[in-house]
Amino acid sequence: MASPWIASLLAIFVWWFSTGAILLAVRRADQIGGHSWLIVKWLPLLAFGVAAVTVSLPDASVFGAYLGFAGALAIWGWIELSFLAGVITGPVKAPCLPGLSGRDRFFRAFGTVAYHELAIVIGLWGIVAAADGAVNRMAVATYLVLFLARIFAKLNLYFGVPRINTEFVPTQLRHLKSYFRRGPATLAFPAAITALTALLAVCAERLWTAQSEAGTVGFALLTALAALALLEHWLMVVPLPDAKLWRWMLPAPKTTLPNED
Known part of the structure; x- marks a missing residue:
């Protein structure tokens, strides 16, 4: 598990699988209802994330790097689930x-996601505060990569x-679609690409110069995550069928009558 290739492939698989699992859970909730109950049922994911981050902080081993990475992803995943389920969003719902x-x-537009943004910032503050003085700050780095990528993605949309x-x-x-703008890329896009490319370069350089197995694994995970974030942004302009990565594993969306929109 100390191989950077294994770590990178694992990061890609976790990104793909966790995204699909969240989309599947929300799609099923759309069909049968119970969106608020959905995030309650997934509270063990949040509990695991908090526990994993806590345990990882004093552990500078390869296991600690994986644990910090997994913990930050779990916390982030639960917050994203609460948003996609329509529970923690914002005061504007029209x-x-x-x-x-x-x-x-x-x-x-900000009013549609204000509570979600607050939840993300609280999550970031909690992890940063807990990691103050810790020997393993993998959870902080992972969460920051996700945070930066999400802010840039929302601005570009x-x-x-x-x-x-x-x-x-x-x-x-569904009301969020009216706040998206489909058209030529603005200055927000090259700004995002530049920042994410710089982030990827820093992570790759640290991976190349890592002096320990834990450092190698940690920066391999971060490099893969930064590369995925950069790829997601390029897919906003490059016509590739990225939706096929998850469409096959999801049930058909619930059909609605025209006057329900």
Whole structure:
């Protein structure tokens, strides 16, 4: 497990599998209801994440690197699930008003995700505070990569990109589609690409110069995660069928009548 190749492949598999599992859980909740109960049933995931991060902090071994990575992903995954289930979102739960633009559109769009953003920041603050002075800060690094990638992704969906995949937008969040802007990429896109490429380069350089097995594994995990974040952004402009990665494992979406939208 100390091989950087194994660590990288594991990171890619966990990213793919966890994304699919969350989408599957939300899709089923869309079909049978019980979105609030869904995040309660997944509380063990959050508990595991908190426990894994806590145990990993004083452990500078290869196992500690994997544990910190897994713990941060579990915490992040539960917060994302709560958002996709439509439970922790924001005070605005209606589509964008016609003709709204500028600052008014921005603040209304932010209102759709305000509570979720707060939850993400609380998660970040909790991990950073817990890791103060710790020998293993893998959980902090993992969460920060996810945090940075998500902020850039949301900004690009808001300002505009050529390709926006709305296939997996849950029923509870259909109003968010009206805040997406499909069109030519704006300055937000090259800014995101530049920042994520720099992040990937730093992680890869640290991986190349790592002096310990734990360092090698840790930076291999982070390099793979940064590469996936960069790839997700490029898929906003490159016409590739990325939805096929998960479509086959999900049940068909619940059909609705036209007047229900």
